[in-house]
Amino acid sequence: MTVTLQDIRDAAKQIAGVAHRTPVIRSRTLDALAGAEVFLKAENLQRVGAFKFRGAYNAISRLTPQQLERGIAAYSSGNHAQAVALSARELGSTAVIVMPADTPASKLAAVRGYGAEIITYDRYTGDREAIGAELAASRGLTLIPPYEHEHVIAGQGTAALELLDETGDLDALVVPVGGGGLIAGSATAAKGLQPGIRVVGVEPQAGDDTKRSLAAGERVTIEVPRTIADGQAASIPGEMTFSINKRLVDEIVLVSDDEIRDALRFAADRLKLVMEPSGASGLAALLTGKLSPVPARIGVIISGGNVGAARLAELLA
Amino acid sequence: MTVTLQDIRDAAKQIAGVAHRTPVIRSRTLDALAGAEVFLKAENLQRVGAFKFRGAYNAISRLTPQQLERGIAAYSSGNHAQAVALSARELGSTAVIVMPADTPASKLAAVRGYGAEIITYDRYTGDREAIGAELAASRGLTLIPPYEHEHVIAGQGTAALELLDETGDLDALVVPVGGGGLIAGSATAAKGLQPGIRVVGVEPQAGDDTKRSLAAGERVTIEVPRTIADGQAASIPGEMTFSINKRLVDEIVLVSDDEIRDALRFAADRLKLVMEPSGASGLAALLTGKLSPVPARIGVIISGGNVGAARLAELLA
Numbered sequence: 001m002t003v004t005l006q007d008i009r010d011a012a013k014q015i016a017g018v019a020h021r022t023p024v025i026r027s028r029t030l031d032a033l034a035g036a037e038v039f040l041k042a043e044n045l046q047r048v049g050a051f052k053f054r055g056a057y058n059a060i061s062r063l064t065p066q067q068l069e070r071g072i073a074a075y076s077s078g079n080h081a082q083a084v085a086l087s088a089r090e091l092g093s094t095a096v097i098v099m100p101a102d103t104p105a106s107k108l109a110a111v112r113g114y115g116a117e118i119i120t121y122d123r124y125t126g127d128r129e130a131i132g133a134e135l136a137a138s139r140g141l142t143l144i145p146p147y148e149h150e151h152v153i154a155g156q157g158t159a160a161l162e163l164l165d166e167t168g169d170l171d172a173l174v175v176p177v178g179g180g181g182l183i184a185g186s187a188t189a190a191k192g193l194q195p196g197i198r199v200v201g202v203e204p205q206a207g208d209d210t211k212r213s214l215a216a217g218e219r220v221t222i223e224v225p226r227t228i229a230d231g232q233a234a235s236i237p238g239e240m241t242f243s244i245n246k247r248l249v250d251e252i253v254l255v256s257d258d259e260i261r262d263a264l265r266f267a268a269d270r271l272k273l274v275m276e277p278s279g280a281s282g283l284a285a286l287l288t289g290k291l292s293p294v295p296a297r298i299g300v301i302i303s304g305g306n307v308g309a310a311r312l313a314e315l316l317a
Numbered sequence: 318m319t320v321t322l323q324d325i326r327d328a329a330k331q332i333a334g335v336a337h338r339t340p341v342i343r344s345r346t347l348d349a350l351a352g353a354e355v356f357l358k359a360e361n362l363q364r365v366g367a368f369k370f371r372g373a374y375n376a377i378s379r380l381t382p383q384q385l386e387r388g389i390a391a392y393s394s395g396n397h398a399q400a401v402a403l404s405a406r407e408l409g410s411t412a413v414i415v416m417p418a419d420t421p422a423s424k425l426a427a428v429r430g431y432g433a434e435i436i437t438y439d440r441y442t443g444d445r446e447a448i449g450a451e452l453a454a455s456r457g458l459t460l461i462p463p464y465e466h467e468h469v470i471a472g473q474g475t476a477a478l479e480l481l482d483e484t485g486d487l488d489a490l491v492v493p494v495g496g497g498g499l500i501a502g503s504a505t506a507a508k509g510l511q512p513g514i515r516v517v518g519v520e521p522q523a524g525d526d527t528k529r530s531l532a533a534g535e536r537v538t539i540e541v542p543r544t545i546a547d548g549q550a551a552s553i554p555g556e557m558t559f560s561i562n563k564r565l566v567d568e569i570v571l572v573s574d575d576e577i578r579d580a581l582r583f584a585a586d587r588l589k590l591v592m593e594p595s596g597a598s599g600l601a602a603l604l605t606g607k608l609s610p611v612p613a614r615i616g617v618i619i620s621g622g623n624v625g626a627a628r629l630a631e632l633l634a
Contacts, residue, residue, distance in 0.1 A: 023340045025362070049589060265626040268591045269625060270366075274584075274589040309586045312630075313629075314630075316629060
């Protein structure tokens with residue numbers, strides 16, 4: 001069971017006209033600092049503010065009328081929650097999202113704003129996957145996981161497909177890594193189109209589960225990471241995503257929280273873009289020279305921008 | 318002496334491939350709040366971070382080889398300084414910019430970074446226009462004023478030309494007003510293409526010189542405005558710009574500093590865009606329902622994004 005370039009092309013058709021075709025941003029200042037031609041795929045400008053909409057919509061739009069009638073379930077503290085809520089609404093369905101009780105009020109409000117029902121749990125004692133599975137079973141809902149799902153992974157890959165369609169040949173593609181869905185889809189698209197391209201994942205220093213897992217050749221569990229990059233705070237790679245990534249990802253580089261913070265400042269100062277910390281980790285890798293040797297033409301996926309004005313003010317101060 | 322649609326089309330050819338064709342940003346959340354279809358022309362993503370590059374480049378690129386050889390002069394504390402500095406460098410010329418001694422170090426550094434020479438003056442006792450004219454005369458430089466210049470105005474109008482080219486018919490075009498160059502060029506383009514379009518200028522409450530001047534039928538001088546929208550802190554409209562604007566601008570609406578601040582927060586939260594206060598005044602007008610009746614399809618020029626990460630943090634806090 002894997003994902004192919006054709007699956008990603010199918011996903012691109014499925015989400016056309018619903019997801020945004022996000023712009024590719026260039027900056028001569030960035031090119032000079034990176035010593036390369038850099039192409040930023042601005043998924044912070046995607047609907048719900050992150051690439052997650054691609055995968056959620058691709059998965060949910062393929063359900064049967066009966067499944068849509070009964071409704072969707074998901075667990076997420078972040079962008080996948082909003083992506084599922086909005087996709088369900090767009091498709092005339094309903095969604096129930098399992099979220100930690102201490103989720104910021106603004107994120108709860110955003111999910112409710114898309115019409116979803118929220119069930120909260122205690123993140124220190126509860127098991128969100130078990131709660132989600134139990135909820136789905138008892139109410140007859142279809143569970144859409146954040147990355148362990150072929151249609152979700154194929155949907156995320158459309159970000160890279162669009163990027164390469166616009167830029168032509170690239171020497172490297174740099175992608176933030178959390179659970180591994182974005183990079184699994186993106187690597188599938190990129191290597192399918194350009195087998196020689198170098199696919200580089202970026203993790204926060206404290207959340208290097210995929211880097212360790214690739215080194216070990218098997219999935220390694222780390223302590224729950226403490227990092228400002230909350231979208232990349234996974235403690236173990238997904239099973240399905242890791243099976244793809246160990247085949248297609250060439251290397252993982254790590255960035256510190258301070259390096260991410262500097263990238264957020266650069267994005268605000270020079271690019272006029274708001275990124276969330278996870279979304280800026282690829283940019284941080286470039287600005288700190290983590291790629292060696294430096295490829296000539298580099299695509300970078302900016303994965304999201306849901307940080308909130310108040311939190312952004314803290315991070316930039 | 319005026320500016321025509323043809324002048325703006327010529328300017329578009331002149332800046333093609335040098336200035337960015339900036340993206341037009343849509344947001345369903347914004348549409349819902351404004352009760353209209355809104356199209357944001359993101360000039361904060363323009364080179365040097367503001368529309369000013371369009372006019373400066375259009376003007377400087379038309380100088381003779383002899384003029385370029387001798388060099389350019391300009392006075393500006395803001396985006397026009399960077400626009401002239403970069404345009405001169407791109408055209409193999411040099412620039413001398415007259416700037417207030419208390420200009421933030423980051424802005425001085427940006428102008429120097431584009432290779433320009435800076436001459437500072439005391440903004441409380443000096444007269445920048447006189448200093449600029451004297452400098453130009455003594456050194457044989459060509460002075461490029463920030464808005465009182467046909468090629469500058471025609472260049473700024475290319476922002477509206479591109480916007481309307483992408484959106485098709487609009488019912489209204491909303492444009493921030495400082496010295497009046499952006500709206501003069503944009504109104505010329507918009508009414509040239511769609512004579513029925515409603516052109517709405519936006520000024521900060523404290524800087525309503527153009528609104529008062531339009532009401533009076535002649536240029537009115539106000540006290541130097543105190544507003545966070547530093548790019549709109551003009552105390553009198555330009556002569557050339559006013560002669561165009563009194564003919565083509567339908568109305569001016571005013572926004573308070575607090576309303577601009579809310580718009581900056583909205584831009585960061587929902588649009589993931591960094592705007593400078595002046596750049597967000599059109600958005601502020603929409604979010605606060607200043608247009609009545611509300612047009613169905615509205616274009617808004619987001620004029621710039623040069624605020625700096627530290628200052629942005631203060632404004633968002």
